[in-house]
Amino acid sequence: MRGALLAVDGITKAYPGVIANDHVSFSVAPGEVHALLGENGAGKSTLVKMIYGLVRPDAGAMQWNGAPYAPASPHVARQTGVAMVFQHFSLFEALNVAENVALGMENPPAMRELAGRIRTVSERYGLPLDPNRLVGELSAGERQRVEIIRCLLQEPRLLIMDEPTSVLTPQEVEILFETLKKLSTEGTAILYISHKLEEIRTLCDEATILRQGKVVGTCEPARKSARDLAEMMVGQALNIPTRQTGEPGEVVLEITGLSLASENPFGTALTDVNLTVRAGEVIGIGGVAGNGQDELLGALSGELPGVPTAIRLKGQDIGHLGPGQRRALGLLAAPEERLGHAAAPDMSLTENAALTGTVRERLADRGFMNWRRARSFAEAIIADFDVRTPGPENAARALSGGNLQKFVIGREVLQRPEVLVVNQPTWGVDASAAADIRQALLDLAHKGTAVVCISQDLDELMEISDRFAALNEGRLSAPRPTKGLSVEEIGLMMGGAHGLEAAHVPA
Amino acid sequence: MFRLEKRPAPSRAWTAATPVLAVLLTMLAGGALFAFLGTDPVAAIRTIFWDPIFGEFAFYYRGQLLVKAAPLILIAIGLSLGFRAGIWNIGAEGQYIIGAISGAALGLAFYPTENRLIFPAMVIAGAFGGWAWAMIPAILRTRFNTNEILVSLMLVYVAEAILASVSSGLLRNPDGMGFPGSRNFSDYPAAHNDFLIESAGVHWGVIAALIAVVFGHVLLNRHLLGFHIRLTGQAPRAARFAGVNPSLLVVVCLGISGALAGLAGLFEVSGPAGQISIDFNSNYGFTAIIVAFLGRLNPIGVMLAGLLMALTYVGGDAAASTLGLPAAAIQLLQGMLLFFLLAVDVLSNYRIRPGKREAA
CATH class of the missing domain: 3.40.50.300 (P-loop containing nucleotide triphosphate hydrolases)
Structure with missing residues (x-):
């Protein structure tokens, strides 16, 4: 030394x-x-x-x-x-x-x-x-x-x-x-x-x-x-996600001229966002944090409803519908923040399964909750996505970040979405859980779901997405096929070095 | 020194034990207070907490217990639903007064007609009056984002002013020789909320309180609306993600609590109080806030807490008359109960560890 x-x-x-x-x-x-x-x-x-x-x-x-x-x-x-x-x-x-x-x-x-x-x-x-x-x-x-x-x-x-x-x-x-x-x-x-x-x-x-x-x-x-x-x-061998490429199907999600003011005073407004997503493809949306990712997820999940025609699902105007109605039609979402947004920290996994599963899994009958069904739905998520927890009665906050994220993604995947929108699906998640989650998204796309993956992890987007677009100050670049896209091109789509020349350093 | 350490999950044992601990601490601190006032603390505590149930004159007090507990429970059930969702209706007292006036006014309008439908109609009018009064803060909040705590609280004073006005004006007993106050409902059988079982103090309000407990329990634990109420209180963003409409929830929660408070007012004015008078209300609407928290915002807990709070009322009256304790001392005791409950509440989420705090 x-x-x-x-x-x-x-x-x-x-x-x-x-x-x-x-x-x-x-x-x-x-x-x-x-x-x-x-x-x-x-x-x-x-x-x-x-x-x-x-x-x-x-x-x-x-x-x-x-x-x-x-x-x-x-x-x-x-x-x-x-x-x-x-x-x-x-x-x-x-x-x-x-x-x-x-x-x-x-x-x-x-x-x-x-x-x-x-x-x-x-x-x-x-x-x-x-x-x-x-x-x-x-x-x-x-x-x-x-x-x-x-x-x-x-x-x-x-x-x-x-x-x-x-x-x-x-x-x-x-x-x-x-x-x-x-x-x-x-x-x-x-x-x-x-x-x-x-x-x-x-x-x-x-x-x-x-x-x-x-x-x-x-x-x-x-x-x-x-x-x-x-x-x-x-500390273990990693499974690198594998993908089977299928033919992209028909257009399921169309976003046309979507503009939306942010509810948060420090948020970013979305400006004229346009995107079409086909069945069976994965669209990766990159960008530096704070360029409208949360707002885009909210606009798609139905938390921030807007103009009816701005978002169309299989030809139907849904821009004005709330989260429950969109779920019924097959548009599901998983937000970035696990605790407090995607899941209620102090509630059990059974209750958290019902949080988004009530509509599609028919967990309520004429307004009355069927907790037994909710519990078996939670158990199915835990089993299929290898969520490490003693059981569905445990509180969400008792789970590690990776396990809770697997639960949150699994909850949406098991509901057989037509379109799934995820924001930062592997943020703060350990590598093996991240690989599992990416694999789950790819498998879902292979079965014909259109997947929109918003992420700040470029490696992740390169790995799983068919087409790539970037959010920069609330605007979405035109999507381009991921294959053959260079790091420089991606960087420019993300806004380059924000107008600054890379100064040359004399060595 | 000691430091607090957050538990990974709230302790179930402590959640159940803290109300009991709070009652015991209240007895200790209350005893000290009574000793300071020159009263034998043991006798005072026994008079308040023991004699009304098991003492010599319990046959009289036991009936009083349900009479006092019923309105508290009825109101507190409604409040606890809103509190669970983070919707703070502090103005149940006002909704209680307006409910009582609405129902009483309807009954008095038919005087002296005898018809079996009059009392049920009064019940509906009472609930409607309370609901309508609660809709004022609800609509102001959803339309203009005003604070429902302030609006509902201030409307209590408006309601009291209306009460003073009608009891000496609009609803004054025409045969009352100019005294303020309406006709007494005990003189008007079709509109009288009479005791069903006199010795136990059971009147229609007690039945309604029981139904409300069952209703609250089922709603919170079995119904989608109850799930959404709990979700909104615990994680508002997750609730919106789940598809809860926050404005609708404000309207529903304030509406239910207003209607239940109005019902409580109607049962009280047409039964135990007997008439609309300037001071028929006994601050049940405010005491019910303590009852709701003492019962941990849980319907079954609220029922037990309502009975306990009624005991301090009945026992406090007894202590005031037999031991000469000032009424303010009894109110202090009730305040202590809430104070200790909130203070020991920390034990269900934290554990106490000996040791110094971390430097950073």
Whole structure:
């Protein structure tokens, strides 16, 4: 272990009912880009929170340049030279870039001087950013730059990045990687948290793989295949979804000139969305979060009804109908947010099965619930979709994310939809459950259902969809066949780098 | 120090035990209060909680118990349906008053006709009056997104003003020598809500309360509407996804609770109270809010809670007359009951662990 900048030795942290980190050890050398790889719930976030001084370990020790390091607060961590870019931004929309940066600094300089420094740093690292713009006007990618520059101004020795690419278009990811590589050549160590394997293979020198709080392996990611990495992460062989291509059938869903104001003041209005979906095909809808995905799902599920003719199902105008009536006609949906939207957290799985199943599974007779039927419907979902739970009387919130998602998707799939709309079907779901869900969607399409899959996971969309379209600021691009679509083309459909040139970084 | 730790699922045992624990804590704190007031706490608690059922004069008090409990239960059943869905009807007192006035007015309009249909017609008019009064906050909320808590509460004071007006004006007894208050229904058999079983205090309102308990239980547990009510209260977004129309639910829940409150008012005014007078209402509409929560918004629980609350009324009256406790002390006791119930409620969702809080 030559001159490690940060060495973590036997760190353990337990929360009630779960050991988040179990004797975790690894080290990062100066200038090294080190990946922490693991599924959701593997303990990555807890680990970096301890390094950043947000959480204190129960046992174990850390060393910084060979000296003991036990930060009592993020303040101490920052003074030592640790900076962190969080997955969720902490920015004030009503303030400009420089003011937001000043708020995060220990001793902010005068505003004009700070603006100058922001310009210098942003040019040096190829992150174009105007210090005088309001944060509220920036895209997600630009907001992330504000956070990164705020960190860089502290001249950190170790930069922690938590899932930084989930809000970026492919072009923006490229710009970010250039920046990180430049930082690394200057000697800044980077701790990069992700579960996206291709990214880690391109960017990182070393990887520590976590599973259920334990280190299960270390490797040089460039030397491993994505599949090897995935299997180390999951701990079992993965089933890659297989598809049998069938002939697309007749048009079942037509969306024509759909415009819809968002109910949420920070939401995105849909503008003139057009799409036709045929029986048996999978349409993938990509796009950076917050570009109208929730609104599109609401418009299709019937939660946000609108003009009758905007949506037609098998030739029938349904744009004005509510969720129950659309279900009766065969248009089913599964929203992104599992707890509180797709399922009621404190209700049993039986009750949650009845949540959308009442109409098509005939769980109510003249208004009276048939709970026995609802229970057997829930049991069928649990059995067919391998939902791990003691039984249908358990509350939805007691299930893990992946199991609940399998339940939610299974609930709709088993109702034999004509059209199924899903939003982020595998978000926050472990890899094996994600593979099962994708397989279920493909099987459903093979049986003749039209599937509309809204997702921010491009790999997922490339894997399962026949045609691809992207949402950008509430507008839907014209769909194109997925086969042969390049990453650059996809990125441009998603809005490119939001009008910004990829600045060239002199190496 | 102690810290609270969220349970993975609400504890069933604690959910059942917390009302009992709350009653015990109320007895302790109430006893301390009575001791502070210079009354023997043991005697006071016994007079309030024990004597009305098992004491020397229980034969008199037992009848009173159902008379007091019936309107509380009737109103609280309706309120608990709305509360389950997150629709806060705080104005049951107003719906109770308007229901009573509507039903009584109909009966008095036929005086002195004797016809078996008069009382049933009054019952319908009472329910209708309460329903109509509750439709005001319902429509304001669904049309203009006003807050139903404020509107329904303020309408109580409007209803009280109307009550004061009609009891000294429109509905005043023409043979009453100028005193405020309507004719007494005990003098008008066709419109009188007489006791069916006098010793037990059973009148038509008690029967209606029992039916309401069964109705509420079946609705919540067996009917699609009840499922949608629970869903809306627990996860409003999921309810909309399931296809619940939130506006319709507001109208239905406020309508049911208003109609039940109106019924309670009619049974009270035509029976135990006997006449429309400026103060015939005994704050049942507000006390029923406590009853609804004490009963955990569950119809069977509401029935038990209504009986318990009636006991504190009857026992409190007894304590006031025999031990000279001020009426305010009894009200304080009832307030404590709700306070402790809400306080110990935390135990069903959290467990207490010794240890320090996490730094971050």
